[in-house]
Amino acid sequence: MLTIGKIAKASGCKVQTIRYYEQIGLIAAASRTEGNQRLYRQADVDRLQFIRHARSLGFSTDTIKDLLTLENHSEMSCAAVDNIAREQLALVQGRIKQLQSLAKELESMISQCAHEDIAHCKILQALHEHDHCDDHKPLDV
Amino acid sequence: MLTIGKIAKASGCKVQTIRYYEQIGLIAAASRTEGNQRLYRQADVDRLQFIRHARSLGFSTDTIKDLLTLENHSEMSCAAVDNIAREQLALVQGRIKQLQSLAKELESMISQCAHEDIAHCKILQALHEHDHCDDHKPLDV
DNA sequence: CTTGAACCTCTAGCGACTAGAGCTTTTAGA
DNA sequence: TCTAAAAGCTCTAGTCGCTAGAGGTTCAAG
Numbered sequence: 001m002l003t004i005g006k007i008a009k010a011s012g013c014k015v016q017t018i019r020y021y022e023q024i025g026l027i028a029a030a031s032r033t034e035g036n037q038r039l040y041r042q043a044d045v046d047r048l049q050f051i052r053h054a055r056s057l058g059f060s061t062d063t064i065k066d067l068l069t070l071e072n073h074s075e076m077s078c079a080a081v082d083n084i085a086r087e088q089l090a091l092v093q094g095r096i097k098q099l100q101s102l103a104k105e106l107e108s109m110i111s112q113c114a115h116e117d118i119a120h121c122k123i124l125q126a127l128h129e130h131d132h133c134d135d136h137k138p139l140d141v
Numbered sequence: 142m143l144t145i146g147k148i149a150k151a152s153g154c155k156v157q158t159i160r161y162y163e164q165i166g167l168i169a170a171a172s173r174t175e176g177n178q179r180l181y182r183q184a185d186v187d188r189l190q191f192i193r194h195a196r197s198l199g200f201s202t203d204t205i206k207d208l209l210t211l212e213n214h215s216e217m218s219c220a221a222v223d224n225i226a227r228e229q230l231a232l233v234q235g236r237i238k239q240l241q242s243l244a245k246e247l248e249s250m251i252s253q254c255a256h257e258d259i260a261h262c263k264i265l266q267a268l269h270e271h272d273h274c275d276d277h278k279p280l281d282v
Numbered sequence: 283c284t285t286g287a288a289c290c291t292c293t294a295g296c297g298a299c300t301a302g303a304g305c306t307t308t309t310a311g312a
Numbered sequence: 313t314c315t316a317a318a319a320g321c322t323c324t325a326g327t328c329g330c331t332a333g334a335g336g337t338t339c340a341a342g
Contacts, residue, residue: 003288003289003339004288004289005287005288005289012271014330014331015288015289016330016331016332017329017330017331019290019291020329020330020331024329033338033339034338035289035290035337035338035339036289036290036337036338037288037289037290037337037338037339038289038290046269049269049271050268050269050271052271052279053268053269053270053271054268055279055280055329056243056271056278056279056280057243057246057247057268057280058240058243058280058281058282060328060329061328061329067265067268070259070265071259071265073259074258074259074260075258075259075260076258076259077256077257077258077259078254078256078257078258078259078261078262078264078265079256081254081259081262081264081265082251082254082256082264085247085250085251085254085264086251088247088282089244089247089248089251091282092240092243092244092247092282093244095240095282096237096240096241096244099199099233099236099237099240100237102197102198102199102233103230103233103234103237105198106198106226106229106230106233107230109226110223110226110227110230113219113222113223113226115218115219115220115223116218116219117215117216117217117218117219118211118212118214118215118216118217118218118219118222119215119216120219121219121222123219123222123223123226124208124211124212124219124222127191127194127195127198127208128187128190128191128194129194130153130190130191130193130194130197137197138193138196138197138298138299139196139197139198139199140199140281140297140298141199141229141232141233141236144308144319144320145319145320146318146319146320155299155300156319156320157299157300157301158298158299158300160321160322161298161299161300165298174307174308174320175307176306176307176308176320176321177306177307177320177321178306178307178308178319178320178321179320179321196298201297201298202297202298203297279329279330281328281329
């Protein structure tokens with residue numbers, strides 16, 4: 001059995017993050033020692049690594065919950081899993097397209113900069129001309 | 142003079158968002174009518190459009206604040222603006238690289254799927270093998 | 283037996299909004 | 313002129329996935 005600190009090291013998740021995952025129901029509540037400290041089994045390391053890997057691929061915690069539920073139905077077809085992965089890929093690809101469009105616009109703005117003074121700055125001018133640009137939505141990079 | 146609803150339409154920002162921008166100091170507090178309603182000038186439309194365009198390019202509100210401050214120093218060199226834009230471009234490009242790496246891994250996982258049952262699902266298996274993958278950080282897509 | 287590391291819970295903060303409750307003001311039509 | 317609806321107001325809380333800190337308890341090593 002492992003304490004939360006040990007399993008944090010073993011899984012690569014932070015202690016706080018593991019407690020957070022328990023709180024949102026992504027992992028089951030751990031058993032406790034007499035002194036109320038969490039105790040984990042080796043199998044929990046695997047589960048946390050799974051979560052970490054899925055998170056690193058951009059899956060939301062809700063989606064990961066779905067994936068973990070599906071894992072418990074080993075006789076089912078994996079079509080659902082396949083769909084989730086494809087949706088995630090589509091999401092990532094869509095995001096790449098958006099960002100490429102941003103990069104293009106930024107590059108074009110920067111290339112026009114003649115390094116003069118602020119009054120003649122092409123970058124600021126370009127930022128004032130929203131009409132002429134593709135109408136992207138506000139976007140966190 | 143425009144009410145907040147009018148300027149929202151004119152600028153493409155939402156009413157709530159405009160009040161939020163005032164709150165965080167991105168735009169100056171608007172003058173008010175006797176009945177305490179905000180009043181805007183035409184110039185404010187331009188400022189909001191500028192903000193919207195910059196946000197759509199992924200600039201943070203803090204960075205936009207800097208850009209707007211720079212605009213008031215029209216005699217200065219635009220080197221600072223240029224730097225901000227280049228940093229933003231670097232940020233976007235870095236993000237694209239990350240996402241491309243994710244997309245690649247997702248594609249590889251999906252291509253291995255033999256559409257059998259969950260017990261043999263290559264996608265789930267791949268998610269369990271964090272060791273063998275590039276160690277990306279958790280990432281919001 | 284002491285000390286300090288690791289654990290516990292609970293709360294608040296991040297960023298950039300968004301949504302809703304509960305109120306007041308304005309505007310348009312009868 | 314009256315009334316009803318639309319639009320405005322403030323304030324609070326929620327989103328997502330953590331992260332950090334306060335203030336307390338438990339455990340392990342020396």
